[in-house]
Amino acid sequence: MSTRPSTVPEGFTPTGTIATHADRRRVVFATVVGTTVEWYDFFIYATAVGLVFGQLFFAPLGANSAIIAFATVGVSFLFRPLGAFLAGHFGDKYGRKVVLTWTLILMGAATALIGLLPVYDTIGVWAPIILVFLRILQGISAGGEWGGAVLMAVEHAPKKRRGAFGASPQIGVPLGLLLASGVMALMAMIAPGDAFLEWGWRIPFLLSVVLIVVGYYIRRSVEESPVFAELSARKEKARMPIVTLFRGHALLVFIAALVFAGNNAVGYMTTGGYIQGYATNPEGPIGLERGPVLWAVTGSAVTWLLATLAAGFVSDRLGRRTTYVIGWILQLVGVFTLFPLVNTGDVGLLFGGLAILTIGLGFTYGPQAALYAELFPASIRFSGVSISYAIGAILGGAFAPTIATALVAATGSTDAVTIYLAGMTVVGLAATLLLRDRSGIPLGPDHEEEQARSPIYGMSRA
Known part of the structure; x- marks a missing residue:
């Protein structure tokens, strides 16, 4: 391992000049816009599944069309590891920026074609x-x-503000949900009833073309990550980053994945379209109108956004691990209050249940970017964070709406869903407690030896 002073000290750009506030603000803005567009595209599908896809694409397949439709939400998660493996490999070899550009284009093209x-x-x-x-x-x-x-x-952030900077791409999830639900709610007003089924649902998908152009332009304007720029300049990039990752850090990948799984399973009650479908099902116990439910989900996305931002800042003060523990407790409270409030059939209380839930979701999602980045060595970091995230998504949210639908169908009650979500929250808490807090650890390639020491309690740190 290299021990000479870093050629790109923390707080400096790849050219060796001090990173200005404007430089960092540009990076934050680009990551927020890009991830918002990506997750808008991803969530607009899940929202449509709960509202129209079961009827338009899967109803002729039989009585289980709703379960089949929600299963298609989960199918995409099975291919996230492929995207993570490809992105991790190319991101660790050729840079973060080029991968982000192509993922944006691929997502936008697929979404527009659905429309x-x-x-x-x-x-x-x-x-x-x-x-x-x-x-x-x-x-x-x-x-x-x-x-x-x-x-x-x-990797662009000052050491003491990684949580706050890392929360910027994280708010792309609630912003994407807010945008997806808001546009769908607007179209439900513009094209109510049969018109929504005939053409109204297509407009949000086609709008992706405009969003992708904006996101692409903004992302092209930012500098490459300084950590990768230094790795590239010093020719210290891993030749086979994924092989290196699993050879030395397989258990860490699994534990990190479980941390995300605990958040993702619960979050997909709304981002996966389950609550929207459950609350608006005319044959279900509630049967609310489509528009008010979508506006309630949109409102809860705002509370999720605020909690996510707050958690990033809090994690810079209290540490990632402590912030997560607070988040798991808040999330558990939200899980046990969600369905009692939703099942009242009152839209205001439905929003209240979602708002309470999203506070915990924000605190178990806001610190994740900084937590993951501080777990893995610089040369394999892209692979480590991407693959951990993808596996966590499979174990967590991939089939959460499908499981919830099947549990209600089998038991006739949402109690089993609550137990399932509480169990996933406890799994996330347990995984968090297995990890040491590494807030502030140096991220540059000069400190790979320190970064490679296991952050798992009970494992050798040599």
């Missing part, structure tokens, strides 16, 4: 087949997007 796709009544079984294929492309893109975005933010 043009004929329904089952028009082309038969090819409609759900093509829909699933496009959802798989979304999954590959999402698998590669997150790791690059968080590293661009965290």
Whole structure:
């Protein structure tokens, strides 16, 4: 391992000049816009599943069409590791910036094509087949997007503000949900009833083209991560980063994945479209109107955003681990209050249940970018954070809406769903407690020996 002074000290750009506030603000803005566009595209599908896809693409498949439709949300997660492996490999070899550009284009193209796709009544079984294929492309893109975005933010950040900077790409999730739900709610007003089924749902997908152009332009304007720039200049990039990752850090990847799984399973009650579908199902116990439910979800995205931002700042003061523990406790409270409030059939109380839940979700998501970046050595960091995130998404949110739908169908009650979500929260808490807090650890390539020491309690730190 190299021990000479870093050629790009923390707080400096790859050219050796001190990074200005404007430079960092540009990076933060680019990561927020890019991840918001990516997650808007990803969530607009899940929202549509709960509202229209079951009827338009899967209803002819039989009585289990709702479960099948929600399963397509989860199918994309199975391909996130492929996106993470590809992005991790190319991101550790060729840079964070180039990967982020291509994931944005892939996601936008897949989303826009969904908006043009004929329904089952028009082309038969090819409609759900093509829909699933496009959802798989979304999954590959999402698998590669997150790791690059968080590293661009965290690796540009001052040491004492990594949590705050890392929260910037994290708020792309609630912003994407807010945008997706808001646009869907607006279209439900513009094209109510049958018009929404006929053409209204397509507009939010087609809008992706405009968002992608904006996101692409902004992302192209930022500098490459200084950590990767130094690795490249010194020719110290890993030749086979994924092999190196699993050879020395396989257990760490799994534990980090469980941390995210505890958040992701609960978060996908809204981002996966389950609450929207459950609350608006005309044959269900609530049967609320589509528009008010979408506005309630949109409102809860605001509380999620604020909690995510707050958690990033708090983690810079209290540490990642302590902030997470607070978050798991808050999330558990939200899990136990969610369905009692949703099942009242009152839109205001439904919003209250979601708002309480999203405070805990924010505190178990805001610090994740900084936490993950501080777990892995510089030369394999993109692979480490991307693959941990992708595996966590499979173990957590991939089939959470499907599991929830099946549990309610089997038991006739949401109690089993609450137990399932509480169990996932406890899993996330346990995984967090297995990790040492490494807040402030140097991220540059000169400190790979320190970074490579295991952060897992009970494991050798030599």
